[in-house]
Amino acid sequence: MSGGPEDPNLERLRALQTLPEHVFSSPVPLFGPLIARFRDLWNSIATKWYVSPLILQQSEFNRLAVDRLHLQAVDLTEHGTSLANHEALLKDLADRLDSHTARLDELDARLIDQDREQSALTHDLGEAAALLVQLNRLLDSLDRRVASLEEGAGLNRERA
Amino acid sequence: MSPRLRLAYFSPLPPARSGIADYSQELLPHLAEVADVTVFIEDPSETSWLAPPPLRLLPIASYAGKRWEYDITLYQMGNSFYHAAIYKTALRYPGIVVLHEHGLHHFVTSQTLDPGRPAAYAREMGYALGAEGLQTAREVGMRLRPPPFFETPLTDRLLDRSLGVMVHSRSAQEELLRRTPTLRVAAVPAPVISYSSTGHRAELGLPGDALLFATFGLVTPEKQIGRALRAFAHLRANVPNAFYLVVGDCEPAGIDLPALVRELALEESVLHAGYAADLDVFVDLIAAADVVINLRLPTQGEASATALRALAAGRPLVVFAHGWYAELPDDVCIKVQPGDDDALLIALTELADQPRLRDELGRRAAAYAAQAHSPDKTAAAYIEFVEGVLRDLRHHLGGAPT
Numbered sequence: 001m002s003g004g005p006e007d008p009n010l011e012r013l014r015a016l017q018t019l020p021e022h023v024f025s026s027p028v029p030l031f032g033p034l035i036a037r038f039r040d041l042w043n044s045i046a047t048k049w050y051v052s053p054l055i056l057q058q059s060e061f062n063r064l065a066v067d068r069l070h071l072q073a074v075d076l077t078e079h080g081t082s083l084a085n086h087e088a089l090l091k092d093l094a095d096r097l098d099s100h101t102a103r104l105d106e107l108d109a110r111l112i113d114q115d116r117e118q119s120a121l122t123h124d125l126g127e128a129a130a131l132l133v134q135l136n137r138l139l140d141s142l143d144r145r146v147a148s149l150e151e152g153a154g155l156n157r158e159r160a
Numbered sequence: 161m162s163p164r165l166r167l168a169y170f171s172p173l174p175p176a177r178s179g180i181a182d183y184s185q186e187l188l189p190h191l192a193e194v195a196d197v198t199v200f201i202e203d204p205s206e207t208s209w210l211a212p213p214p215l216r217l218l219p220i221a222s223y224a225g226k227r228w229e230y231d232i233t234l235y236q237m238g239n240s241f242y243h244a245a246i247y248k249t250a251l252r253y254p255g256i257v258v259l260h261e262h263g264l265h266h267f268v269t270s271q272t273l274d275p276g277r278p279a280a281y282a283r284e285m286g287y288a289l290g291a292e293g294l295q296t297a298r299e300v301g302m303r304l305r306p307p308p309f310f311e312t313p314l315t316d317r318l319l320d321r322s323l324g325v326m327v328h329s330r331s332a333q334e335e336l337l338r339r340t341p342t343l344r345v346a347a348v349p350a351p352v353i354s355y356s357s358t359g360h361r362a363e364l365g366l367p368g369d370a371l372l373f374a375t376f377g378l379v380t381p382e383k384q385i386g387r388a389l390r391a392f393a394h395l396r397a398n399v400p401n402a403f404y405l406v407v408g409d410c411e412p413a414g415i416d417l418p419a420l421v422r423e424l425a426l427e428e429s430v431l432h433a434g435y436a437a438d439l440d441v442f443v444d445l446i447a448a449a450d451v452v453i454n455l456r457l458p459t460q461g462e463a464s465a466t467a468l469r470a471l472a473a474g475r476p477l478v479v480f481a482h483g484w485y486a487e488l489p490d491d492v493c494i495k496v497q498p499g500d501d502d503a504l505l506i507a508l509t510e511l512a513d514q515p516r517l518r519d520e521l522g523r524r525a526a527a528y529a530a531q532a533h534s535p536d537k538t539a540a541a542y543i544e545f546v547e548g549v550l551r552d553l554r555h556h557l558g559g560a561p562t
Binding site: 125 | 163227228230231232251252253254255283286287290291294317320321322323550553554556
């Protein structure tokens with residue numbers, strides 16, 4: 001990813017951020033240094049007094065801009081790393097969600113099975129209860145018949 | 161000879177605004193002639209019905225401690241909130257369910273979604289349909305779709321627990337057996353009493369030559385009142401002395417009857433009598449009608465008490481030919497294919513034009529109701545089924561005792 005602290009483009013910008021003052025020179029033999037000295041002198045009279053502040057201002061602006069770009073590049077790198085971490089986290093969460101959903105579906109299916117099983121047991125209990133009532137009824141009937149027989153037998157004994 | 165059965169009987173009773181309350185009011189005296197019956201309702205002090213002796217009324221709360229006193233418990237189960245306590249008891253203490261409609265989805269939503277219990281609704285949907293049901297319940301909970309009221313009956317839990325089920329139509333019986341082949345299920349005739357009534361016709365303020373069509377019961381979209389009134393509007397273009405009486409409340413979120421009547425320009429010919437709280441008034445109004453229109457689309461396998469009362473009152477009856485209605489003999493009512501508006505208009509026109517047809521239909525209807533739907537016949541069918549279930553239980557659980 002470009003824009004990081006080690007980005008060569010940013011390093012080039014940083015190298016160019018300060019504008020150097022122009023140094024006059026001349027290739028003329030013998031008089032060259034004199035000519036250059038004259039140009040320098042003339043430059044300091046004619047333009048240096050207002051160009052130098054502009055150069056300083058531009059250099060300061062460039063420095064601030066490069067610093068800012070550097071900070072943003074650092075931020076961008078950090079955000080990139082964070083995004084990658086979040087993507088990994090999201091994938092992990094999605095995997096876990098899939099796993100939980102599958103588990104939940106299994107639990108749902110088991111609960112439904114248990115619910116149905118409970119109904120089947122309740123049904124069977126209802127049948128058993130109904131039959132128990134019938135058995136009690138039969139026992140009552142038998143009790144009455146036995147009592148009646150015993151009463152008859154008692155009367156016969158008395159007669160005998 | 162079998163000993164006399166001792167039955168616990170759960171049902172709403174008047175003044176509950178339920179056809180099943182009237183059903184039980186009429187059936188119970190006849191059932192009490194062939195069995196010892198104790199009736200359980202939520203609060204016996206709230207019923208306006210004076211139970212004739214030897215019938216006893218007890219609160220449902222007392223049932224758990226008394227349940228051993230009864231050979232079997234009968235639960236009258238319908239698709240309204242009046243059955244909430246009955247449903248809970250039927251799940252806890254299985255007995256024989258008299259299922260008046262083969263779908264209970266409206267009832268289940270009234271007990272789960274309406275009071276804000278979507279998880280309970282999901283449980284019922286999961287029980288009925290597995291994972292697919294849970295997914296549907298989630299979508300219903302998020303309001304992505306309406307509840308599948310007519311596609312999913314939500315009776316599975318109740319049927320799985322019950323010792324047997326009685327219904328009032330062969331189509332309902334076949335539907336239950338298709339879903340639960342091992343279920344003990346019987347189709348027994350729905351009872352109806354024929355009342356001698358002079359009718360309320362004079363009180364309706366109609367012209368002497370008026371031809372009165374009528375619809376009875378809660379005005380819901382399934383009752384197809386819009387379809388009936390549209391056919392009537394066409395008919396009235398040629399039969400200016402035709403009138404239409406609607407007896408029953410409108411559901412708050414259902415049909416806007418006054419708007420429908422305005423839309424069809426029937427303000428002068430449609431009377432809306434509202435809910436008839438008194439059964440006597442209700443049957444009087446049926447007797448006042450020249451033709452009773454009793455449409456249901458879709459049907460949930462219900463036997464229509466209104467249709468039976470119309471038959472018993474000797475009124476010509478128009479129904480859609482499906483479900484229980486299709487099982488009525490062809491010569492006691494006029495059946496049209498569900499949703500066939502042309503056939504409906506033809507049927508109304510024939511009845512309007514032919515007084516003799518109306519008389520003959522009415523006569524045959526009254527004879528049929530008296531013969532096939534007397535409460536004595538229903539009571540006998542109840543007893544036969546209960547004894548059959550007990551025999552089956554004895555056989556199933558070891559063959560003895562008798």
